[in-house]
Amino acid sequence: MPTQFKGLSAFPITPADPKGRVDTAAVEKLVGRLAAAKVDSIGLLGSTGTYAYLSRAERRRALDAALPVAGDVPVLVGVGALRTDEAVKLAQDAKAAGAAAGLLAAVSYTPLTEDEVYEHFVTVQRESGLPLCIYDNPGTTHFRFTPELVRRLSRHEGIVGVKSPSPEAPGGTAHLAALRAVVPEGFPLGYSGDWNVTEVLIAGGDAWFSVMGGLFPHTALALTRAAQGGDATEARALNARLEPLWALFRELSSLRVMYAAAGILGLTQAEPPRPILPLGESARARVAETLKALNLS
Template identity: 50%
Template sequence: MRTEATTGLSAFPLTPLRDDRVDEHAYVELVERLARSGVDSIGALGSTGSYAYLDRAERRRVAELTVRHAADVPVIVGISALRTSHVRALAHDAQAAGASAVMLAPMSYQPLTADDVVCLYTDVATELSVPMVVYDNPGTTRFDFTPALYARLAELPSVASIKIPPPPPEAEAAREHIARLRAAVPARVGLGVSGDPSAAAALLGGCDCWYSVLAGTLPGPALEIARAALAGDSGEACAASNRLAPLWDLFARHGSLRVVAAVAELLGLAPEDCLPRPLLGLRGRDRAEVETVLTALSLTK
């Protein structure tokens, strides 16, 4: 069930808030900008889209706005929540909004077992009429997948892609790592990388999708990397990624969300203080450094 929604470059926009409410005007502009940019899909309500902080009504509205303003670009909608019944409700809403695919992470409060996770995906899959992306993001979910668990989940017909954490940075190690995962799941199931700094290596090493934080706010430089890597042009892909090293360094120090939020605010794409509290945006010296990096990389417009 691998589909166009889950191959190529998938761009995850912020969901900017203004005074603790979704800034729909800013959000629509972000989506329309992505729809014009040439990305292969738009990932609404990912971790970058602050799904975990929004209530059901806000998420329904964001899903609807995304589909309405994405032109013909496929939309993936994040449906994760702590409780299975809430995930099912969000899956219903996402499908009703016209999502081309949904993305589900095993969000946790109490640590989850592998059996819990299988049960979650199975319960949700029964109601889906669109493909599902399994979202493996231990940094936010604190759940560690294994290749064996990927294999169990890949038996569900709706699972179209697995969004994997960054592979090792070296090209050969990345290729071997991805080959091991590929061997664990059927060919119909795609492997997409998250962790923008590793994207070039991962796409060159066998991933078929890049679920990208960067592309949600700065699609241009992400497209350069993705197009080169998917065409097998290792030199150009790595060069394009290496040019962004100062940005990757900021991601490593502050987390990608706070950095792209600062970028969006600096570029006028989001209102000031656009993250959901208690998440504070970068301030003072940290924010000035983001501005310096944007200028140095000529990303200020």
């Protein structure tokens, strides 16, 4: 199993100016913190990294800034695009920059069929040579991977893992079992959706693709190690403590909360790409209070 798909994969924001020009110094700072914390991998240009809103040139600048700072920590890179040919180029760029793998979401405007998504994935993988992780993110793409489509894709050499949205507890065991039954032995099954992930990690999920881990890697690592090390009691206690943060994520979205948090920490004053608006003052004050009360690190 590729080690980059086990344990904690931390997903930072990608600070950029209002015109979409990436602040490479801020990227270096954010990625450097994650490398120093020894996360298991870094998820650059994920959904939280606003990949969908950045041009190819700017995504390359983010890559070139992040990869040297990441050092030995493998970097997964979001390579999704609406057009297949664009996703191919983005995957080629990620490979050339030294990414360990690509994260490919079924980005769509016209709703896609399963065959179209299959062809899209196989084409991007074949024409780039980059190992790809299936990025199942129905909350943004509105495409949902069935176990049958995951099965087909997992047979393709070069498609090396899947990132699924965490089902609400107690659905994790059943979701894992449904996928394990159809993928090759050892095929990594990772999960996103911070507020639901603990139970699926306890149930045997291989990786946590974590938004909060992008800013608070030590806290996220402690939860990951407890859940994957078999200490379910400790993992659940750590998760319960984080409930005020999860409540903000659910209400305001994890992306908007993380931009506010990065500002509160003094790491970057960048705002999300418009039309996404930064949180207003009162929501931002609630984020600040929550961060203070939870003493995240």
